[in-house]
Amino acid sequence: MITFNSRNISAGLLIAATFSGFATSAQAVENGVTNWPNGVNTVLPAMMPPQGATQFYGYTIYYSADKFVDGNGDELFPGFGLDVYAQAFRVNHTWDYKTDSGVTFTSGAILSGGKYDLEVSGLDDTETGLNQIYLTPLYVNWSPSESLHLSTGFSGFVPLGDYNANALVNTTSNYESYVQEFDFTWFPSQEWEISMSPTITFNAKNDDTNYESGDLFNLDYFAGYRPSTAPQWQVGVAGHYTKQFTDDKLNGYKVGDGFRLKKFAVGPQVFYAFGPATAVVFKYLHETNVEYGTEGSSLWFQFAMPL
16 A cells, blocks of 8 residues: 655645555545555456365556546645556465355455555655555355356455655555455356456554544446357456545544545456466556546456466
């Protein structure tokens, strides 16, 4: 996570605006950010490894934004520029057990970090380091049919890396988040796929700044087509919708009008499968309709392979 601090002259408040490198999305939670990586779960989100199997995933992201906007979409900070190069690795293991009704259980972990370049109001800084670890003790998975797959899990973000409240940029958010995740993947036909991953994130307070980021709803989505003549290929539209539903607070008091993040992103996604459990994905997501957050674009490369 990157965090920068800047003075809002008109309000006379210290506003924090943070970016989640792994998630590629800066917003109005401390300092305006979310630990959940918005837009990450657009690739078969409810498809966990088979019973008794382990899957390895990689995520490489470049995110760039040239403005941070207020609640009206106007630029909030002059001379703003943000570039993030993020890398994350994930391991999911499905336990060798299935209930009589067909429910399986998966555990997972994600480690992330990266390089963060920030420029704002004539100041600039660069930091490289760890970001956080994301732990899901147990996903509960159920496939009521061969075409419909469902999964849910409760997870936690644990910040990693050094944090300096007086620095222009940090690689860690310095606060925990707790996420309830719901995943849905549906194949209405052999060629078509519709997937969604709604999440609700509850944020803890940053004890070094006394800033408490608001809680958020996020929906990652994908609609794709796989030609029957070349089923290893898939093309489609991916993105996310993010909406903060509680206020940011500093020292227990609401920040401005709540500094609530809102954001919509959309773009193309291309999938290629080398085998049943090995694939690569490229996607490009452009952000629009942003309130209290960075407005930019992200380029993703993802892969999956069995262990």
